[in-house]
Amino acid sequence: MVTSRFRTPLLRTAVCAVVRRRPELDRRLYAWQVDGFIRDREVRKRCVARLYEQFPATRPAFWRLNDDLIGTVMSRRRRIPELRAFAPPVRVVFGARDRYLNFRVARRFAALFPHSQLHLLAEAGHYVQVDEPEQVANLIVAE
Structure with a gap:
């Protein structure tokens, strides 16, 4: 899952460096992950592209979420x-x-x-x- 790539510090650093240099790879990784979330092919085509357009602006929040995901889940228990x-x-x-x-x-x-x-x-x-x-x-x- 994509979040595991960002939860592991060393892996996160590597993935971040690669996606900054290769935006098309970033788009493909995102599509690979999110495509599996939507059943209908036509809806998937429209939605995944639109969601990806919004994702780069939210990425810092996504990274912060993953910084402490396990700790947050455990504390919420x-x-x-x-x-x-x-x-x-x-x-x-x-x-x-x-x-x-x-x-x-x-x-x-x-x-x-x-x-x-x-x-x-x-x-x-x-x-x-x-x-x-x-x-x-x-x-x-x-x-």
């Missing part, structure tokens, strides 16, 4: 009791075909909230809102 005490209903919507945040992750995430409803969209992947926008919208507005 202390807040799990707060999630379990959250009373309002929560809809958790995941793509059943997501290779990264799979159905096990979705179930564990939904289990954090006492009044959650888990919706695994059968044909959606990692970018569930791109693969199934109508279903996601309907779940957001449903009462």
